[in-house]
Amino acid sequence: MTQQKVTKPRVGLFVTCLVDLFRPVVGFAAVKLIEDSGCTVDIPMAQTCCGQPAYNSGDRKDTRAIAQNTIEAFEEYDYIVAPSGSCAGMLKKHYPGLFKGDPAWEPRVAAFSAKVHELVSFLADVRGVSDIDARLDGTVTYHDSCSGLRELGIRAQPRALLGQVDGLTLRELPDSDVCCGFGGTFCVKYSDISNAIVSEKTSKIEASGADLLLAGDLGCLMNMAGKLKRQGSSVETRHVAEVLAGMTDQPPIGGRG
Amino acid sequence: MxxxxxxxxxxxxxxxxxxxxxxxxxxxxxxxxxxxKGVIPARGKLPDDARVDLFETLATKFAATVERVRSPADVPKAVAAYLRAKNLPAAVRVGADKRLAAMPWDREKALEIRSGPSDGDDEAGVSHAFGGIAETGTLVMTSGKDNPSTINFLPEHHIVVVEAADIDGDMESVLAKVRKKYGRGKMPRTLNFITGPSRSGDIEQKIILGAHGPRALHIILVDG
Amino acid sequence: MQITSPEFKSNSRAALADAQLQKALSNVRSGFIDKRLKAVADLPEFERLRDSAKAIKDHVLSNLDLYLEAYEGKVLAAGGKVHWCQTAEDARQAILAICRSVDARVVTKGKSMITEEIALNEFFEKNGIAPVETDLGEYIIQLRGEHPSHIIAPAVHLNKEQVEEDFRRVHDHLAPGRDLTEPEALLNEARRVLRSRYFEADVGITGANFLVAETGSSIIVTNEGNGDLTQILPKVHIVVASIEKVVPTLDDAAQILRLLARSATGQDMSVYTTVSTGPRRPGDPDGPEEYHVILLDNGRSAMLGTEFQDMLRCIRCGACMNHCPVYHAVGGHAYGWVYPGPMGAVLTPSLIGVDKGGHLPNASTFCGRCESVCPMRIPLPKMMRHWREREFERGLNPAVARYGLKTWAFFAKRPRLYRFAAAMGIPALGMFSFGKGRFSWLPFAGGWTRHRELPAPEGRTFMQQLRERDAVMKQAAR
Known part of the structure; x- marks a missing residue:
């Protein structure tokens, strides 16, 4: 019994700041899914944000400080998993560049980044999960968030796992690979352009005939949900992990009605 | 300096x-x-017959018309027939290409042969290609008095004679032949790669044939 | 041309409100993306060709001085002339001197972004020379006194009704009853008018997609044939090209040509790929009598050896803007200078300064679609981020944004404080939504709530809930 416990891989869950602040259920869904896949989950309290707001604003110095904090908090784990393609992409693909030429940090960041995974691809690719014990009666559509899709190659995995959910029908979203217009600070700095882009997206979501929109990144989800709500749409929005974990009791993102 | x-x-x-x-x-x-050696698409690496067939298929796909004749002696007749079928005057502009000159144009009594570069008033011009590229259905034309460049662009209809034996699989093979003919590092004034007739998509991205160059490209493929 | 890049925000607001423009922009989405996808799918070697092409350009750029010398030597050997120009003004003066030497009054032009960069048309007009754009799209926008809004589809911002209006306004020979409602009729009208202009021209100017060091050739790629008529009919052919256009050999050009048309228009090959070397040869019945190359630096040499060197691999196919959500939304003119879209967002600050072009690399969602389709594998988002870093270092971004960012970073670097602040603020914020689950308005969130609802926090933060859950579990275990 003790022996078996030791051999379970230890996962450090990088909750992401948006999940922590706005949508804790995604964090609990992630914990359940990772545990169900045969791992133990820890949530280091020293985590804050991956640093993208600073990184994408050109503030390399603060980004590096935040990255050091994240690496220190997580490097002891076998895997570091985040329920977000964009945050996982930051940890996995962008952290190494921050420490280029620093002999003390280069090996550390390389070892750290190699262990980082986005949640759904971690379940499907690393843990080989093919059986999902969840039920959702309804028609859903799926938006491929940009960082997950293009930095981490996440496309087939969420579709495969959603295919295991009882009662769920997946209707493909035309141009599901086109940006929703979120872009972090972009959506407030260039809010009119962001609005044009998200309006294009929501009209396709509406036309898809789905009653629930899913994606793997909370930033995009809040953007699309916010627009759908403003337009008075009845399409609801959730993080894909909520559905996979069967945790859909609380109101969708942006509330009901 | x-x-x-x-x-x-x-x-x-x-x-x-x-x-x-x-x-x-x-x-x-x-x-x-x-x-x-760069990346050469496998597409053009074919035995002779299949390579020529691919050239024909792709040239047709890119809106050229292709007609096959058995020997150079059949070309004048094919040209005359093309002009009749398109309701064009029986006249063509032709350069001094020896292969073209050796063809029996005199058999087409009604056909007027205008020599030299095009002046912009020709309905149809005939050129002999240096070669062809199967990979993309492309004709390769070299400038000079044999085949003046103006004939490639000014007539409404451009008729190009190409020999099956001159069709290579890929662009690099043709370039090797150009080097061989003109000498390393030397070139004719103009080397034209032509893939289908002129077109533009500049108005509402709708493709329309016949922008500034020929409205029609007719290829007479002489099988060896 | 006047630079309006600093007004990107107001430019883009005007563009979003322009119904004609929005209608025309839908053609970008439908006209390019699917065709490219199909052409790429039909060539299994496409990805390997991208690697090959990138390697070729990287090699050239790291030996650019030597390839430029080799190229020049071959141009001279073929009877051409090379004019080395450091700045746009040097280039304009060199071109003017050539035109004056043959008393040129009419100059035809093939499509060339570099002559936009040096604002050649305005300069010609000031000096009594009539420039005639011959590419259909360029001709249309010249009639309108506009600039290209796309690097390969200059008039993509227009609808056919607008083109008809312009033709009726300018072509005074047109009978009022003449039907010009369809693109075919418009094209035929332009073909007829331009045909005589080709013969009138004393000088023809083209750009170059490639300069070939092996042979001293310039290569242009067109679909209309206008670039060819521009260069073979007048007495003088001037090629205007920037220094990074050089490739070692014709074979290298062949590698990149396989990517160019597929990425640009989804064609396997453009209709006309033309390799021009020197003036007409003795005995040639046509072709130009003089061949000049304007070899322009205009800021490129300063990009070498920097984090922006990769941008010099660009072959101007336009795939990045064809796939850019921001370009789709606002079109090319909003970018306020010659080069729009993602490639413009990187190149423009290099050429006009980040103080003027700073908006462009910021106006990106970093969706990465541009990089994913760039045939030359240019890391466009990464370079936009480099521009943001330069701006940040120089304190060029707005004070409010800097202050906000610094405050946020202060907390993000201090996990305990961060936890505390989140635990204080978030549940309170959640309560303010009064169970609705979202906000229609919030102070300091106008950028968000102007166009969308802001989903409210569920309640307590994840970390708070987790601590409680752990406490309950510990109690149960006791």
Whole structure:
């Protein structure tokens, strides 16, 4: 019994700041899914944000400080998993560049980044999960968030796992690979352009005939949900992990009605 | 020369190079003399017949028309028939190409042959291609008095004779033949690669044939 | 041309409100993306060709001085002339001198972004020379006194009704009853008018997609054939090209040509790929009597050896803007200078300064679609981020944004404080939504709530809930 416990891989869950602040259920869904896949989950309290707001604003110095904090908090784990393609992409693909030429940090960041995974691809690719014990009666559509899709190659995995959910029908979203217009600070700095882009997206979501929109990144989800709500749409929005974990009791993102 | 020196110095300063680095020069000269073999699409690597068929298929796909004849002697008749079918006057502009000149044009009594470059008033021009590229259905034309470049662009209808034996699988093979004919590092004034008739998509991205060059490209493929 | 890049925000607001423009922009989405996808799918070697092409350009750029010298030598050997120009003004003066030497009054032009960069048309007009754009799209926008809004589809911002209006306004020979409602009729009208202009021209100017060091050739790629008529009919052919256009050999050009048309228009090959070397040869019945190359630096040499060097691999196919959500939304003119879209967002600050072009690399969602389709594998988002870093270092971004970012970073670097602040603020914020689950308005969130609802926090933060859950579990275990 003790022996078996030791051999379970230890996962450090990088909750992401948006999940922590706005949508804790995604964090609990992630914990359940990772545990169900045969791992133990820890949530280091020293985590804050991956640093993208600073990184994408050109503030390399603060980004590096935040990255050091994240690496220190997580490097002891076998895997570091985040329920977000964009945050996982930051940890996995962008952290190494921050420490280029620093002999003390280069090996550390390389070892750290190699262990980082986005949640759904971690379940499907690393843990080989093919059986999902969840039920959702309804028609859903799926938006491929940009960082997950293009930095981490996440496309087939969420579709495969959603295919295991009882009662769920997946209707493909035309141009599901086109940006929703979120872009972090972009959506407030260039809010009119962001609005044009998200309006294009929501009209396709509406036309898809789905009653629930899913994606793997909370930033995009809040953007699309916010627009759908403003337009008075009845399409609801959730993080894909909520559905996979069967945790859909609380109101969708942006509330009901 | 000041602009030249200034630009070269700036380039060298940015690259942190001196410009008289013998090793760099040797690398560049070697590469110019013998480019590395690039990626050649498998598409064109075919036996003779299949290669010519691919050329025909792709040229047709890109809106050229292709007609096959058995020998050069059949070309004048094919040209005359094309003009009749398109309701065009029985006249063509032709350069001094010896292969074209050797064809029995006199058998087409009604056909007027205008020699020299095009003046912009020709309905139809006939050229002989240097070769063809199966990979993309492309014709390869070299300038000069044999096949003046103006005939490639000014007539409304461009009729091009190409021999099956001159059709290569890929662009690099044709370029090797150009080097062989003109000498390494030397070129005719103009080498035209032509893939279908002129077109434009500049108004609402709708493709329309016949922008400034020929509205129609007719290829007469002479099987060997 | 006047630079309006600093007004990107107001430019883009005007563009979003322009119904004609929005209608025309839908053609970008439908006209390019699917065709490219199909052409790429039909060539299994496409990805390997991208690697090959990138390697070729990287090699050239790191030996650019030597390839430029080799190229020049071959141009001279073929009877051409090379004019090395450091700045746009040097280039304009060199071109003017050539035109004056043959008393040129009419100059035809093939499509060339570099002549936009040096604002050649305005300069010609000031000097009594009539420039005639011959590419259909360029001709249309010249009639309108506009600039290209796309690097390969200059008039993509227009609808056919607007083109008809312009033709009726300018072509005074047109009978009022003549039907010009369809693109075919418009094209035929332009073909007829331009045909005589080709013969009138004393000088023809083209750009170059490639300069070939092996042979001293310039290569242009067109679909209309206008670039060819521009260069073979007048007495003088001037090629205007920037220094990074050089490739070692014709074979290298062939590698990149396989990517160019597929990425640009989804064609396997453009209709006309033309390799021009020197003036007409003795005995040639046509072709130009003089061949000049304007070899322009205009800021490129300063990009070498920097984090922006990769941008010099660009072959101007336009795939990045064809796939850019921001370009789709606002079109090319909003970018306020010559080069729009993602490639413009990187190149423009290099050429006009980040103080003027700073908006462009910021106006990106970093969706990465541009990089994913760039045939030359240029890391466009990464370079936009480099521009943001330069701006940040120089304190060019707005004070409010800097202050906000610094405050946020202060907390993000201090996990305990961060936890505390989140635990204080978030549940309170959640309560303010009064169970609705979202906000229609919030102070300091106008950028968000102007166009969308802001989903409210569920309640307590994840970390708070987790601590409680752990406490309950510990109690149960006791």
């Amino acid at each position: 000041s602009g030249r020196q200034a630009i070269l110095s700036k380039v060298r300063a940015s690259l942190a190079e001196t410009g008289d680095d013998a090793a760099r020069r040797a690398v560049v000269e070697a590469r110019l003399a013998k480019p590395p």
